[in-house]
Amino acid sequence: MAVKAYIRQRFFPHMWCPGCGHGIILNALLRAVESLGLNKQDIVMVSGIGCSARISGYVDFHSMHTLHGRALAFATGIKMSKPELNVIVPMGDGDALAIGGNHFIHAARRNIEMTAIVMNNRIYGMTGGQFSPLSAHGSMGTTAPYGNVDHDFDVVELAAAAGATFVARTTTYHVHELADLIAQAIRHKGFSVLEVLSQCPTHYGRRNRLGDAVDILKMYKNNTVRVGSDKKRENPDLIERGVFVKKEIGEYCREYDRLIARARGES
Amino acid sequence: MNRPSETAEKSENIKFMQGNDVCAEAALYAGVEFFAGYPITPSTEIAEQMAARLPLHGGKFMQMEDEISSICAIIGASLTGHKVMTATSGPGFSLMQEALGYAIMAEIPCVIVNVMRGGPSTGLPTHVGQGDVNQARYGAHGDHAIIALTASNHQDIFRMTVEAFNFAETYRTPVILLLDEGTGHLREKVSIPDPGELPLVKRLRTAVRNGVDYHPYLPREDGRLPMSDFGDQHRYNVTGLYHDMWGFPSENPKIVYGLIRHLVDKIENNSHQIARFRKYHVKDADILLISYGAAARSALHLVENRRRRGEKLGLLELQTLWPFPGEIVKDACKNVKFAIVVEMNMGQVLEQVRLSVDAPEKIFLANRIDGELITPTDIRNIKRVIQGKGT
Amino acid sequence: MRKKQYSGHKIERSWCKGCGICVAFCPKQVLELDAEGKVSVARPQDCICCQMCELRCPDLAIEVICDETGMGDGHE
Numbered sequence: 001m002a003v004k005a006y007i008r009q010r011f012f013p014h015m016w017c018p019g020c021g022h023g024i025i026l027n028a029l030l031r032a033v034e035s036l037g038l039n040k041q042d043i044v045m046v047s048g049i050g051c052s053a054r055i056s057g058y059v060d061f062h063s064m065h066t067l068h069g070r071a072l073a074f075a076t077g078i079k080m081s082k083p084e085l086n087v088i089v090p091m092g093d094g095d096a097l098a099i100g101g102n103h104f105i106h107a108a109r110r111n112i113e114m115t116a117i118v119m120n121n122r123i124y125g126m127t128g129g130q131f132s133p134l135s136a137h138g139s140m141g142t143t144a145p146y147g148n149v150d151h152d153f154d155v156v157e158l159a160a161a162a163g164a165t166f167v168a169r170t171t172t173y174h175v176h177e178l179a180d181l182i183a184q185a186i187r188h189k190g191f192s193v194l195e196v197l198s199q200c201p202t203h204y205g206r207r208n209r210l211g212d213a214v215d216i217l218k219m220y221k222n223n224t225v226r227v228g229s230d231k232k233r234e235n236p237d238l239i240e241r242g243v244f245v246k247k248e249i250g251e252y253c254r255e256y257d258r259l260i261a262r263a264r265g266e267s
Numbered sequence: 268m269n270r271p272s273e274t275a276e277k278s279e280n281i282k283f284m285q286g287n288d289v290c291a292e293a294a295l296y297a298g299v300e301f302f303a304g305y306p307i308t309p310s311t312e313i314a315e316q317m318a319a320r321l322p323l324h325g326g327k328f329m330q331m332e333d334e335i336s337s338i339c340a341i342i343g344a345s346l347t348g349h350k351v352m353t354a355t356s357g358p359g360f361s362l363m364q365e366a367l368g369y370a371i372m373a374e375i376p377c378v379i380v381n382v383m384r385g386g387p388s389t390g391l392p393t394h395v396g397q398g399d400v401n402q403a404r405y406g407a408h409g410d411h412a413i414i415a416l417t418a419s420n421h422q423d424i425f426r427m428t429v430e431a432f433n434f435a436e437t438y439r440t441p442v443i444l445l446l447d448e449g450t451g452h453l454r455e456k457v458s459i460p461d462p463g464e465l466p467l468v469k470r471l472r473t474a475v476r477n478g479v480d481y482h483p484y485l486p487r488e489d490g491r492l493p494m495s496d497f498g499d500q501h502r503y504n505v506t507g508l509y510h511d512m513w514g515f516p517s518e519n520p521k522i523v524y525g526l527i528r529h530l531v532d533k534i535e536n537n538s539h540q541i542a543r544f545r546k547y548h549v550k551d552a553d554i555l556l557i558s559y560g561a562a563a564r565s566a567l568h569l570v571e572n573r574r575r576r577g578e579k580l581g582l583l584e585l586q587t588l589w590p591f592p593g594e595i596v597k598d599a600c601k602n603v604k605f606a607i608v609v610e611m612n613m614g615q616v617l618e619q620v621r622l623s624v625d626a627p628e629k630i631f632l633a634n635r636i637d638g639e640l641i642t643p644t645d646i647r648n649i650k651r652v653i654q655g656k657g658t
Numbered sequence: 659m660r661k662k663q664y665s666g667h668k669i670e671r672s673w674c675k676g677c678g679i680c681v682a683f684c685p686k687q688v689l690e691l692d693a694e695g696k697v698s699v700a701r702p703q704d705c706i707c708c709q710m711c712e713l714r715c716p717d718l719a720i721e722v723i724c725d726e727t728g729m730g731d732g733h734e
Contacts, residue, residue, distance in 0.1 A: 023716025
């Protein structure tokens with residue numbers, strides 16, 4: 001398999017649970033990288049902490065496994081100091097929107113060219129199933145034994161409001177779309193956010209009686225719809241997939257290059 | 268020796284600046300290429316200088332959303348092969364501790380300036396303090412060693428800033444520069460060294476060729492670890508977990524033990540190479556003052572003043588605070604009647620001095636903890652009390 | 659459109675965790691989980707080379723070997 005050229009095969013089988021959606025995201029990401037024809041040397045993957053963060057150990061790119069929630073901050077330093085690198089930042093619920101929420105909105109505001117992939121499995125898996133800022137209101141977790149009183153973020157709306165110039169959503173069921181959107185996100189000249197509805201059959205699925213991985217994927221098949229579809233008007237509960245924001249404004253690193261030229265009186 | 272022309276050349280480089288600006292100037296001299304920070308009194312002038320100056324040198328300045336992202340960003344930028352720095356003060360330094368531990372664990376060169384103010388908490392933002400000495404040493408969780416430097420005057424702020432970058436590269440570790448509000452906001456003259464006058468340590472990069480197994484975390488015989496920039500041919504992993512010589516996580520007890528020993532030993536075993544200090548009339552001193560940073564200015568003033576009256580007072584000024592130069596302190600205290608540690612906290616260096624010497628009962632403290640600079644008179648009064656002379 | 663000629667599944671047995679996603683979503687019911695709970699190719703003759711099992715496998719354990727025929731451009 002061609003995509004095997006992009007992984008560190010000695011660490012397989014990986015540590016994720018049977019049926020974990022994160023493996024599907026890894027699978028699609030490798031295909032996206034392959035389709036773009038990127039060199040492994042030109043990619044840095046920066047991750048935080050949690051189940052999702054282990055992805056950086058499996059890819060044969062430059063890889064950095066950092067602190068919980070801070071992946072985007074480390075990645076910002078990498079991108080800014082070497083803009084020619086493709087910087088990909090996969091994050092879990094907590095990395096992206098709990099402990100790392102501030103870095104998320106500020107990276108979006110700066111429009112620095114990085115690819116943020118929010119691997120949304122609606123739960124903290126590695127610590128054993130606590131609710132996250134993406135857990136549904138009323139859902140069950142070990143720290144929400146009577147149902148979650150918090151409300152969850154809409155990642156797409158949040159990213160768009162914060163200024164991300166490419167915002168998309170898909171699921172681990174829609175694998176062609178997933179690989180395509182990852183490729184689009186990587187190609188985008190600005191801060192791109194891709195929310196992937198992933199599945200945690202071990203914790204979220206079990207505690208919320210959603211069944212196994214197959215059942216959750218069927219749910220994603222049935223309760224999502226392409227953005228702009230008429231079905232959404234008929235059934236507002238459907239979750240839209242696709243590209244929500246795609247716009248070109250000044251990218252941060254290029255803006256800074258112009259600043260350097262201005263400061264030196266070269267422009 | 269060519270003294271006249273040397274002096275003539277020098278005179279062109281004399282500047283009148285505040286300490287924070289000197290620190291920024293020295294960082295540029297040392298080759299800083301990336302700075303990320305968040306404004307906080309009394310360190311903000313360093314960020315302002317960097318914002319203005321770095322682009323002129325082709326470097327990059329970023330104002331981040333907080334101090335956490337600031338230190339994370341410089342760690343990331345260091346991995347692409349650049350010399351990096353951030354600057355902050357107490358509250359921001361507290362926020363940086365987790366990532367500081369990451370830089371220690373992942374062995375990433377970087378310089379963190381903490382211009383100390385009164386604490387704890389928001390404390391005294393615009394007043395002087397030296398209360399972060401222990402935080403610099405112990406703030407990050409887990410066992411570790413750290414290098415922390417300080418300076419009392421602008422010429423030394425310049426030198427120690429350059430040293431901070433040199434130590435960071437030599438030992439592949441974060442280095443903390445503990446300045447304080449007293450020197451940071453003080454304006455005095457400084458002679459900017461010519462290029463080449465102070466030695467600079469370059470990033471040590473691996474000579475391992477493409478296709479040959481590169482071990483980013485395998486120390487050479489001399490203890491140094493050649494690096495490879497992100498974006499270059501060698502792809503490896505960086506993590507805050509215990510890791511093997513390729514940078515991949517490991518829970519193997521032998522690997523864990525070997526790594527923690529390496530992280531501590533590479534610094535503690537080189538404490539003599541890292542020790543920087545100044546001695547003023549120490550040789551024949553009956554009474555020794557031990558001080559650092561802004562407090563050392565008052566100590567030096569008192570020593571020079573009393574020496575003119577024949578009093579055998581000396582000063583050992585510490586510029587390396589961590590690893591604590593215990594041998595140097597012990598040696599300096601050997602023949603004195605007693606010694607006084609002069610600092611602006613409740614005895615953080617005092618404790619280390621007492622641990623280092625043979626007769627800890629002869630070590631006293633002269634301090635101020637009210638946000639005001641300790642004065643020569645303060646020190647003299649305490650000295651007189653110790654001598655049984657009253658104030 | 660290029661046509662694909664099926665020539666076999668390549669399974670990394672030690673990577674497969676037996677989640678059953680490939681079995682459940684195969685449009686032609688080609689795959690089954692065997693006695694050890696690992697994927698096995700029960701009806702290879704029915705495979706249409708859609709490769710959905712390969713793309714959906716969270717363990718990167720499946721590869722469908724398909725030869726390009728017809729108007730292939732030589733690119734895999």
